[in-house]
Structure formats: structure tokens, C-alpha cells
Amino acid sequence: MFKPLASMLLQIVVVLLAAPLLSGIIKKMKAMIQHRKGAPILQLYFDLFKLFRKDVVISETASWIFTAAPYIYFVSVLGAIIFVPVIPQLFSYGFFGDAILVVYLLALSRFFLTLAALDTGSTFGGMGSSREMVISSLMEPSLIIVVFTLAASPRVQSTGFQAMYEGSAELGSGIISPVYLLLLAAVVIVLIAETARIPVDDPATHLELTMVHEAMILEYSGRYLALMEYGSALKQLLFISIIVNIFMPFGLGGGIIVTLLLYLLKICIVAVVVGLIEINTVKFRLFSVPNLAAMSLMLALLGFMSGFIFGR
């Protein structure tokens, strides 16, 4: 009874602490490469702390959805991340959640995010939600194909994350195979699109023509904004955790502390890679995003094919 509770608490504490740090690292790295000094790495913590204490301003036309959405968004993302432990040792919950549940918990959070953006009736909100829905519906097929490919591989045979982690860990250095490389490339594209990173959406802009995620949370202030920002940071950490644990299963054998430190190192590496991609690409036109989605879908599909029709 005690151990599942403790590991879940540890999981929640780790993700809540690590998520803003990850955003900070990406921002700092971008700034350093552009020869700027940049905000401190801990900036998002300060911002969140400040926002949680500030007053909330709500539009007169807003309904209850507007006030409920931040909580639903935050809680459903947090709920999703509980099923994706940061290290395999934390798999000892009394209950069982699989990858499909995680994907659709994220879909639930997105649904309320877009609904809340539509609620106040501002033009930017509507524009942002319609774009977000287009992008997410384009990215969902490739994510699902990746999940199914991982789940159906002979070592795993389950859609649960525990089996997937164990399957990857068993594979060891055999993870550097065409199948996993293709799936990794597909997941990285999904990560970029889902977490509103540069080729798809610019997290640092409020230019009305280009923003997607920012347009949706434009009306929020105070603690609601803090919850939205925190939720987005958590979502980013969730995708990076999946990448780190399934595609980089190295050195998972040690104790909890060592593995946790190694995990932090790995997510920092992924953050640096994401930052590098951001610096080296320009933001796509919205109508070019389907090209990226087609690429991701193709990579996932080829991974699936080379895993099952040929090879193995």
C-alpha cells in the first residue's frame, strides 16, 4: 500500500519540478546560441509564482467553461503524465493505464483548451483553436501508429508503458535499428508540433498572423494563465519522457537516485536537441504544416512496415 503511493508522489514531485526547468533550458540555450544573455534558467518558476499570486481578469462574456478549462487542462495533462513514469522503477501503481489512454487524455486537455479559447468570442481565440485542431488532427495518426508499432513488437505485446519500457531496456544497444530510428524521427516531429515549437508554432511570439498556442491562452491572466503555462510545460516533459525512456534506454539498472539523475541528464540532452532544431529552422507557413505531418506519418508507417512486413 505504501510503496505505490510513495512512488506516485515522487513521480508527481519530479515532474512538477522538472517541467519548468526544461522550458528554461531550451530558452537559455537558444539565447546563448544567438549571443544573447537570455532569461535565467529558473525564469518560468518565477513567472508561475508571480502569476499564481496575481488577480484574475475575466471577460464579461465568458461562461463557466472559461474558468473551468484551466483546471481541466492542467489536471488532465498531469493525469496523463502519471502514466508515463520518469524512470521505470516508479512502475508500482495499483492501477494500470496505457499509451492510448495517455494520447486521449491529452486530446481531452486540448478539447477544453480550444473550447475555452472559443468561449470569449474573440477573433484570436477562434483562429488559434481552429489552427490547433488542424495541427493536432494531422499529428494524431502518426502518434497512434508509433504507439501501435511499439506495442505490437514481439518483445512488448502490450499497449502499457511498463511493457514498452521493459521491451526497450531488453533491447539495449539494439535500439539503434531502422525501426526505432524511424519511429524516433516520427515522434520528434510530433513532439515539435504538439508542444508548439518553432517549425509549427513560435512559443515566443504574439504576432497575430502566426501564433497558435499563444492565441488560445491570450485571454487568460493570473492563476489561470499560470495553470495553462504549467500544463503546457508538463505536456512537453511528457513527450520528452516518452522519448527518453523508450528510445534511450541506457543505464536504467542502477538505484532510484542514480537513474533519476541520469534521466535529468537525458532530458537536458533532448532539450538541447529541440533547441537546436528551433534555431536552425524557420517557422513554416500554416499551410506547410501538412507537409511536416505527412513526413511524420510516412516515417511512422515505414517504421511499422520495416518492423512487421520485412525484417525482424
Next chain:
Amino acid sequence: MELSYILRICSMTILISSFALVASKRVMTYIRAFRLQSALLAAIAAIFTVYHLVEEGRLEGVAFILLLTVVLKVFYIPSLLRKISLKVEYKVEKDFFVNIPISIIICCGLVVLNWFVVSKIPELNGTPGGNYLVQSLSVVLIGLFFMISRKKAIGQIIGFLVIENGMFLTAMLMTSGMPMIVEFGIFFDLLTAVLIMGIFVFRINETFEHIDINKLRNLRG
């Protein structure tokens, strides 16, 4: 790690680079994608060279091919095409007949088709050779598709070069390299073909004032 394992990954990256080529919209981008593909091809040739040197202690055949690939395909031809495309003024806004997501899906279909065709050959089924054959034949077919789906004459040249890359890959992976004399022949054929086509692009541009192949059907006195 064993050789066939590394080669599998390399040939898969070459296949992906030809998808990157299909996904690119501008001339400069696909010249860059072609250069990347040739560099990957050179990497495979380098692996074979090292393998021959270590296993058999001889340095011939593949080493020359490696040198030629690096000099011609990675440096000379891309820079030549770059120069041509900078000099020729484009009047074509949209370069492709089929839009990019659909062409990526068509290319994916080509790979699947290859998979099914190769799996019908019992000797190759499930062996690394069959895997290489699928990937390298797919590169050839994607080059062919690239050639027919682009409007600009430079796109056609790149498509032709990608077909050649694919055949080169097939030869190298399936038989660990053709005889050197054949390779030389192919390379010089390729070089003259690219030079002639480059001059052709200039002439077309002078005569018709654009290089949109779609409009070349009209007669000019």
C-alpha cells in the same frame, strides 16, 4: 556491430533523404537534399572501403568510387546546378504537379509496392539482401517519380541523378560494387549528361524565356 546492421541503417537513411528530397519545395532545398544523399552514399562507400582494407588488405575498386562520389556528386554537380539555377530566372511559382503531402504518400506507396515485389522472391525473403534491395529500388523509383512530378528542368536533372544514386546503391549493396571500369563509364556518362542538360536548361531559358517544361509544348518559330 556487424556490417550488415550498419549498412541497413545507412541505406534506410538514404531512403529517408530521398523522401526529404520529395518534400522540399524550392530548387536550392532539393539541391541540398541531393548533396546530403550523395554524402550518405559516400559514407556507405567509405564503409566498404574500410571493410575491404581490413578484411582483404587491398585498396582498389571501391576506393576510387568513393573518391569519384565525393568529388563529383557531393561537390561538383551540386555546385554546378546551384550556379545554373542562380543564373536562370524562374517564372514558375508552383514547381510541382502533385502537392507535397500527396507526393510523399505516393512515394510511401512505391516503397510498399517494392516490399511486396521483393517478398515474392523466395531467395531474398527475410535476408539483409532483400532489405537492401527494397530500399535501393525505392530510391530509384522515387527519383523517377520526382522527375515526373516537377515542372522545372533542374528538378528533372536532380531526379535523374537520384535514379543514378539508387542504382549505384543497389549495385554496391547487392554485389559490393560493380567492376571499376563499369563504374567509371557510368560516372563519365553521368557527368556529360549533367553538363549537357545544364547547357540545355540555358538554351531553353534563352529561347522560351522560362524553364517550365509544361509550356515547352508550344511551338516557337
